[in-house]
Amino acid sequence: MAGRAPVLRVGHWLLVGVVLVWSLAPYLWTLATSFKTERELYQFPVTYWPHAPTIVNYVAVFTQNPFGRFLLNSALVTVISTVACLFIAALAAYAFARLRFRGREALLVGLLIVAMIPLITVIVPLYILVRNLGLLNSYAGLVAPYVTYALPVAIFILTAFFREIPQELEEAALIDGCTRLNTLWRIIAPLAAPGLITAGIIVFVYTWNEFLVALTLTSTNEVRTITVGIALYRGEFTFPWGVISAAVTLATIPIMVLILLGQRLVIRGLTAGAVKG
Amino acid sequence: MARVYLEGVTKKFANVTAVNDVTLEIPDRQFTVLVGPSGCGKTTALRLIAGLEEATSGSIYIGERRVNDVAPKDRDIAMVFQNYALYPHMSVYDNMAFGLRLRRYPRAEIDRRVKEAAALLGIGGLLDRKPKQLSGGQRQRVALGRAIVREPQVFLMDEPLSNLDAKLRVQTRAEIKKLQARLQTTTVYVTHDQVEAMTMGDRIVVMRDGVVQQVDSPLNLYEKPANLFVAGFIGSPAMNFIEARLARRNGGVVLDAGSFAMEVPADLVPHVQEWVGRQVIFGIRPEDIQDRAYARDANHAWALRAMVEVHEPLGSDVILYLSSGDHSIVARVDAHSQARMGQEAEVVFNLRKMHLFDPQTHAAIV
Numbered sequence: 001m002a003g004r005a006p007v008l009r010v011g012h013w014l015l016v017g018v019v020l021v022w023s024l025a026p027y028l029w030t031l032a033t034s035f036k037t038e039r040e041l042y043q044f045p046v047t048y049w050p051h052a053p054t055i056v057n058y059v060a061v062f063t064q065n066p067f068g069r070f071l072l073n074s075a076l077v078t079v080i081s082t083v084a085c086l087f088i089a090a091l092a093a094y095a096f097a098r099l100r101f102r103g104r105e106a107l108l109v110g111l112l113i114v115a116m117i118p119l120i121t122v123i124v125p126l127y128i129l130v131r132n133l134g135l136l137n138s139y140a141g142l143v144a145p146y147v148t149y150a151l152p153v154a155i156f157i158l159t160a161f162f163r164e165i166p167q168e169l170e171e172a173a174l175i176d177g178c179t180r181l182n183t184l185w186r187i188i189a190p191l192a193a194p195g196l197i198t199a200g201i202i203v204f205v206y207t208w209n210e211f212l213v214a215l216t217l218t219s220t221n222e223v224r225t226i227t228v229g230i231a232l233y234r235g236e237f238t239f240p241w242g243v244i245s246a247a248v249t250l251a252t253i254p255i256m257v258l259i260l261l262g263q264r265l266v267i268r269g270l271t272a273g274a275v276k277g
Numbered sequence: 278m279a280r281v282y283l284e285g286v287t288k289k290f291a292n293v294t295a296v297n298d299v300t301l302e303i304p305d306r307q308f309t310v311l312v313g314p315s316g317c318g319k320t321t322a323l324r325l326i327a328g329l330e331e332a333t334s335g336s337i338y339i340g341e342r343r344v345n346d347v348a349p350k351d352r353d354i355a356m357v358f359q360n361y362a363l364y365p366h367m368s369v370y371d372n373m374a375f376g377l378r379l380r381r382y383p384r385a386e387i388d389r390r391v392k393e394a395a396a397l398l399g400i401g402g403l404l405d406r407k408p409k410q411l412s413g414g415q416r417q418r419v420a421l422g423r424a425i426v427r428e429p430q431v432f433l434m435d436e437p438l439s440n441l442d443a444k445l446r447v448q449t450r451a452e453i454k455k456l457q458a459r460l461q462t463t464t465v466y467v468t469h470d471q472v473e474a475m476t477m478g479d480r481i482v483v484m485r486d487g488v489v490q491q492v493d494s495p496l497n498l499y500e501k502p503a504n505l506f507v508a509g510f511i512g513s514p515a516m517n518f519i520e521a522r523l524a525r526r527n528g529g530v531v532l533d534a535g536s537f538a539m540e541v542p543a544d545l546v547p548h549v550q551e552w553v554g555r556q557v558i559f560g561i562r563p564e565d566i567q568d569r570a571y572a573r574d575a576n577h578a579w580a581l582r583a584m585v586e587v588h589e590p591l592g593s594d595v596i597l598y599l600s601s602g603d604h605s606i607v608a609r610v611d612a613h614s615q616a617r618m619g620q621e622a623e624v625v626f627n628l629r630k631m632h633l634f635d636p637q638t639h640a641a642i643v
Contacts, residue, residue: 168362171329176423177350177379190366 027252034058034245041241057246061233066221067247070229075254077139077225078207081146085154085203086196088147093158094184098170108159115152119212127216137219145217146207153206154199161195162188193265201262208255226251279340279353279430279463280305281326286335288321288487295321297487298335303465303480308457310466310478313510318487319467320435326465327356327433339431350379355424356433360440361416363408363423369395370404373422390426397456398422414445421453425460432457432464438473450476471511475499483507505558505639508632514563514596514607516632521559523552523633532559532628536602539579542629548643549633557642560632563596566608566624568616575625588618597622 033041035053061067095101096108119126126145127136135141165188173183189196211227218224224232230247233240281303288296296318303309311319324330325337328349337344344352355376363372370391377387395401398418408416417437424432437453438446454477457464468474474481475495483490483498483506491503502508508516521534523541530541530553541549549557569580583599583606595614599606599622608624616622633642 166360166362168358168360169364171327171349172356172358172362172423173364173375174329174349175327175352175354175356176376176427179348179350182379187364 030245030248033241034249036242038240038242057240057242058250060240060243061247061250064243065229065232067229067250069221070224070226071250073139073223073229074208074226074251077142077146078204080139081143081150081207082200082203084143085147085150086158086200089151089154089158089199090184090189090196092151092155093162094188096155096159097162098167108156111152111155115149115156119149123212123216126213130217136217137223139223141217142214142223142225145213146210149213150203150206154203157199157202158192158195161192161198165191197262197265201259204258205255208251280338281431281463281465282338283322283325284336284338286322286325286337287333288318288325288330289333294487296325296332299484299487299489301482301489301492303463305463306461307479308454308464308466308477309480309482310468310474311482311484312468312471312474312478313484313490315469316486317484319469319482319484321487322484323356323433323435323465323467326431327354328352352431353429354431354433355427355429356435357420357424357437359436361408361420363416363419365408367407368404369400369406369408369411369419369422372408372419373426376423376427387426390428391422394422394425397425413441414449417441417449421456425456428462430463432462432466434464434466436468437466438468439470446473453477472513475511483510485510501641502632503641505560505634505641508560508634508641512562514609516560516562517566517606518634519559519561519604519606520556520636522556523549523554525553532557532631534559534602534604536604537581539581539626539628541631545628545631545643552633552642556636558634558636558639560634561626561628562630563607563609565627565630566606566610567627568608568610568614569623569625571611571614572625575627577625579626579628580623581626582621582623585616585618585620585622588616597624599624 032048032050034057035050035055036047037050037052037054037056040047040051096104130136130141130145133141135144169187169191170183173187174180178186209227210225211231214225214228215231218228221229226247230244230251233244233247283299283301286296286299286301287294299318299322301322311322313319321330325332326339328344328347332345339352339354364375367375373391373394374387377390382390391404392401395404398421400415400418400422403411403415403419408419411419417440420437434453438449441449450473453466466477468477475498478495480492481495481498482492485506491498491507493501493503498507498511502511502516505518509518519534521532524531524533524538526540529543530546530549532539532541567575569575569577581601583601585597586600586605587596587598589596589598590612592612594612595610595616597608597610597614597616599608610616610624614622631643634640635642
């Protein structure tokens, strides 16, 4: 057995390498492209490392369109959606995890079904609804559908995490002087922090990446999010790969930071969560 | 301080009646133990008092106040849970201070109470630790501390010792008893362990299938069990039960168990008159059966030769598992007993301590 161990280890790292290349290559290619000049982009044979790295594309990103504004719009819409979604989902998940009421299971299944409906099938009614509410081309008009659409997944995740928390903790808190709602914020939420972060990251990434709804419900740069914004860099007859790559690179940074940060918090939350010895 | 009073309280879950028409007074300042086998409704009764369950019918009073519709936090009670239920994300200090902070006590008052309780429980050095850094016994103390700092009218304890190892359990048992005697707070304590009940309780409530079987002092429970269940539940090893028949013979009354027959003590005869000629269940505790060689002043009319099936020397005494005819009998005899496994031994019953039960209703006759 001992003789085979190195072989296994090599195989293990080979596999890790394949996965790494597979998932990182497109991003690294985009990153490299964003630093290339127009000429080098179309050069053959292909260069992997930019010969003459330039930040021309990055300058173009900000001068051709109000990229800063897109970033701000995306940040606002995403943060508001995520916070609102977690808040509502926490309340709903608490009910699903703790309260006994008629039709609880049916409702949970119903949520799952809603989560599986593709957005494209409801995009036209959604447009009409938002227009009738007078929310077209506004933050609220984006936040409302995002929260709605992300809720089922968030509720599902949080319900699972809440159920893991011993009932006695909450009962102790109820006797110590908490109301039901108080136990949710003071006991359940801190203990289910890994769940809140997990759900938060999923909602954040989904909202940040969302394109269809943002494209349909916005019409001016004042509210356009980054995904729709990036699409604007494409000319009628040209495709400025370098500029778009630069924009995509910039748009990815917040997500990466969030996930790296969240990952550490999730791990810390899990190890601090021990309840009973 | 306050008494707790349950008046005709019933709690039904889907199709199980966990607590069935229980009327029970838990006197002020006393240590009352609810005991019974698992599923007897003792924990549900405690949770009803705490307000963690809602009574299906009946009234619950704490002090003079009917609390059926009062939230747990407003009942002025504190509870200690079986698994301690310490808040894992808070330090020991914060765990104990939590209830007081929610009630907006002044900071200095909270600090004073927490430190006092910590000193009382010997956990003053642990205040900055998190629950997961504590041993089981330490967690148990923190859980007690969390209850004490509140200075509530009633302590509710739900099997607080069952997660401790045997040695620590005995030690903590004595400490809780001492603590209660000192604080004089009305305490309701739930356990399935009859030894715990006997050693700790001022009063013991024996429950079975949601019904109170007997409420009494430990000694009365032991000596005058109200029915077959209580007789069998309290005491270890358990009381012997033997089906027998009462018959009149030579002017006295005889207990006829088939393989042996013994005369009922004269002073008990008036109490069993109406059972003469009928089947009864005869009960006798193992310690009331002695090795004849060590039975002082024994009435030799109550002697019996029986086969020793198992011999368990405990040092302080010996447990003998005897067989006589179809009957298995457990006896706790003197440590010096010469009885040996596989041999016959002669034992003497102390029928002055006999119990008789109605075979139908299981109620005690004497």
